[in-house]
Amino acid sequence: xxxxRRRFLTRSAVVLGAGGLAAxxxxxxxxxxxxxxxxxxxxLQDRFPFDGPHQSGVVTRGGGEAAFAALDAIARDRATxxxxxxxxxxxxxxxxxxxxxxxxxADEPPADSGTLGTxxxxxxLTVTIGFGATLxxxxxxxxxxxxxxxxxxPAFPDDDLDPNQTHGDLLLxxxxxxxxxxxxxxxxxxxxxxxAFALRWSIDGFQSADRGPSPRSARRNLFGFRDGTANPDPxxxxxxxxxxxxxxxxxxxxxxxxxxxxxxxVIRMHVEFWDRVGLREQENMIGRRRDTGAPLGGTDEYQxxxxxxxxxxxxxxxxxxxxxxxxxxxxxxxxxxxxxGFNYTRGFDAAGQLDQGLIFVAFNQDLARQFxxxxxRLAGEPMTDYVTPVGGGYFFVPxxxxxxxxxxxxxxxxx
Amino acid sequence: xxxxxxxxxxxxxxxxxxxxxxxxxxxxxxASSAARSSSGKVTDTxxxxxQAADAAAQKPxxxxxxxxxxxxxxxxxxxxxxxxxxxxxxxxxxxxAPVAALVRALRAGDRGAARAAWGRAYDRYLLLGAxxxxxxxxxxxxxxxxxxxxxxxxxxxxxxxxxxxxxxxTGRTAGEVLPYARRLRADVAxxxxxxxxxTISPLDYSTRAHEILEDAQRDQLxxxxxxxxxxGLRATADDLAATRKVIGTLQPVLSGRGDALPxxxxxxxxxxxxxxxxxxxxxxxxxxxxxxxxxxxxxxxGGLGALLxxxxxxxxxxxxxxxxxxxxxxxxxx
Numbered sequence: 148x149x150x151x152r153r154r155f156l157t158r159s160a161v162v163l164g165a166g167g168l169a170a171x172x173x174x175x176x177x178x179x180x181x182x183x184x185x186x187x188x189x190x191l192q193d194r195f196p197f198d199g200p201h202q203s204g205v206v207t208r209g210g211g212e213a214a215f216a217a218l219d220a221i222a223r224d225r226a227t228x229x230x231x232x233x234x235x236x237x238x239x240x241x242x243x244x245x246x247x248x249x250x251x252x253a254d255e256p257p258a259d260s261g262t263l264g265t266x267x268x269x270x271x272l273t274v275t276i277g278f279g280a281t282l283x284x285x286x287x288x289x290x291x292x293x294x295x296x297x298x299x300x301p302a303f304p305d306d307d308l309d310p311n312q313t314h315g316d317l318l319l320x321x322x323x324x325x326x327x328x329x330x331x332x333x334x335x336x337x338x339x340x341x342x343a344f345a346l347r348w349s350i351d352g353f354q355s356a357d358r359g360p361s362p363r364s365a366r367r368n369l370f371g372f373r374d375g376t377a378n379p380d381p382x383x384x385x386x387x388x389x390x391x392x393x394x395x396x397x398x399x400x401x402x403x404x405x406x407x408x409x410x411x412x413v414i415r416m417h418v419e420f421w422d423r424v425g426l427r428e429q430e431n432m433i434g435r436r437r438d439t440g441a442p443l444g445g446t447d448e449y450q451x452x453x454x455x456x457x458x459x460x461x462x463x464x465x466x467x468x469x470x471x472x473x474x475x476x477x478x479x480x481x482x483x484x485x486x487x488g489f490n491y492t493r494g495f496d497a498a499g500q501l502d503q504g505l506i507f508v509a510f511n512q513d514l515a516r517q518f519x520x521x522x523x524r525l526a527g528e529p530m531t532d533y534v535t536p537v538g539g540g541y542f543f544v545p546x547x548x549x550x551x552x553x554x555x556x557x558x559x560x561x562x
Numbered sequence: 563x564x565x566x567x568x569x570x571x572x573x574x575x576x577x578x579x580x581x582x583x584x585x586x587x588x589x590x591x592x593a594s595s596a597a598r599s600s601s602g603k604v605t606d607t608x609x610x611x612x613q614a615a616d617a618a619a620q621k622p623x624x625x626x627x628x629x630x631x632x633x634x635x636x637x638x639x640x641x642x643x644x645x646x647x648x649x650x651x652x653x654x655x656x657x658x659a660p661v662a663a664l665v666r667a668l669r670a671g672d673r674g675a676a677r678a679a680w681g682r683a684y685d686r687y688l689l690l691g692a693x694x695x696x697x698x699x700x701x702x703x704x705x706x707x708x709x710x711x712x713x714x715x716x717x718x719x720x721x722x723x724x725x726x727x728x729x730x731x732t733g734r735t736a737g738e739v740l741p742y743a744r745r746l747r748a749d750v751a752x753x754x755x756x757x758x759x760x761t762i763s764p765l766d767y768s769t770r771a772h773e774i775l776e777d778a779q780r781d782q783l784x785x786x787x788x789x790x791x792x793x794g795l796r797a798t799a800d801d802l803a804a805t806r807k808v809i810g811t812l813q814p815v816l817s818g819r820g821d822a823l824p825x826x827x828x829x830x831x832x833x834x835x836x837x838x839x840x841x842x843x844x845x846x847x848x849x850x851x852x853x854x855x856x857x858x859x860x861x862x863x864g865g866l867g868a869l870l871x872x873x874x875x876x877x878x879x880x881x882x883x884x885x886x887x888x889x890x891x892x893x894x895x896x
Contacts, residue, residue, distance in 0.1 A: 307709030307786070419867065420776050423874035427885065444891040453891050462889050497851065498783035499863030532773075535709075535780075 231343025352489025691804025
């Protein structure tokens, strides 16, 4: 028996190595054309880098399964906090790159839960680590290192934020092709850091499948509308430098360069209510056709809605979501944000209504100039009646680790 | 609560619970920019609701349209809205008494009496029902929630009924609550005048018919709106009474416009019966939400859902204009 197992482990290591090479060579999903990547069926061997100038999970067109876990730091001192962060990066690196379990001691608890077996395939896993504003309070001597634009997410009009689903010292964003990979990764990541971090809130997300008609067609959210059509192209490096990545200088501490600000908003959608709304009203609230995703008056999802030629809202109402979110004028160009949302579903409320909605995720370089400007413009939009933001937070996602000796966030602690 | 109970019991014992389906008109009703219609394939056609509505919009006088898709004259709403306005002003005036009693109870330091007066004042405000949205800042001052405020329930801008509810049920002293009750008294005194002036369009009024109870399901039966007092069920009864009032005023207009009215009346009766049964089982009082047994909770949630499905046909049945066709996006680049 034992021999068999050892042989199995050796063999899987070889297989994994081959798969890993293939992933690096043929499936550079983070950098290759998104269309091509999307057209290929996802495999267990899909792999995104953990180390690099930027963390994976931001401009990554990655897997459709996700988990968000906000943690509070409970480390008693700075050294313990650093150890916790080092352990997080180290374990995340192993899990995202794929690993094989070594021989286990029969008398000891196994080093891995075993829920994926003995060969941990990468499965497009990304682990993105972000810091909340409260991490930079008095506890760990980080006050002077706080990213200049980081603060706790404010409550916006019509929010109903639950403190138990809001904020946090740290945010882990996990995405992968398959649910079991995400579930395994979160469990494994928490294990070595129990003395440093405690769960504050968490939520699971999923994206709808690519159902066409074209590989470019944006996926649908739980209101049945395509979501993300007007997103900036994450492959456009110049746009990402302008809109997403924090540049050096600009009042930011030097360690913040190459990072980005992440906005997470857990938005309950009152889906039963929405389903009782006429199609025309739904479409007028969004500004697009529900079936094709085309802007009203158009036939193609990616058609320019030409808001400039419809100043009175005869085609697309003046309070339609797409118009208020992105007026498409030169003046609003630098307010655009990179969205990477996920649907969620988690049971039902006391009135028997499904608790479903959107985990709104956006990355931007400047919260005030971008996300908050857009959010304030959306205040009072007709869709407000059908949604309730209940949680989330602002987080700073530092640049990626330089390599196996480095860890995410090390710059904030450099002396 | 006598008023509410009376409104809930229009006569007769609990009848059988009808499971009337949502009526789907033979062609999608003409919808204005913010009106509701049914979706899915339209009966006997291969069109979805959007296509059918488009078709109807281009041929508004085509033969074969059923009466309910012919737009109503806005004049048809004058009587119902006027009747509703008289009712709302009456309810607003009647709110002054429990608010005055609330102030008195707080001055006397009598928490029990203050809570009881709060409940009566909240009933009155909810019975206004269809006025929401027309009251603007005054509605926020009287019925605002703490969710969007920086300091939540401790924010000084959190005022009105729910501020007082929070304070009365979380152990604040009467002296701390009193200023908010006085402020409420002043705000409530302004209500009748504001209601007399408010404009309610036909479209607003016909959507109110189902949105009052949509709010009840989203905010009251879920416990979100009145979390401290647990008054969600009693509040749902108030919202049901307000909906009955609106539907009652619209009855002459709705008659003969498709199947909406009979389905709504049947579901109103069924849900009213479910509510009465629960109230009876709890000693003829509205129990706190958290005192509902699981079966009762399910029966109320499902019954309200079925009523809402029926009510969602009302706005489409009451269209006053055919939608303008959506112009095509001009060709060419910027």
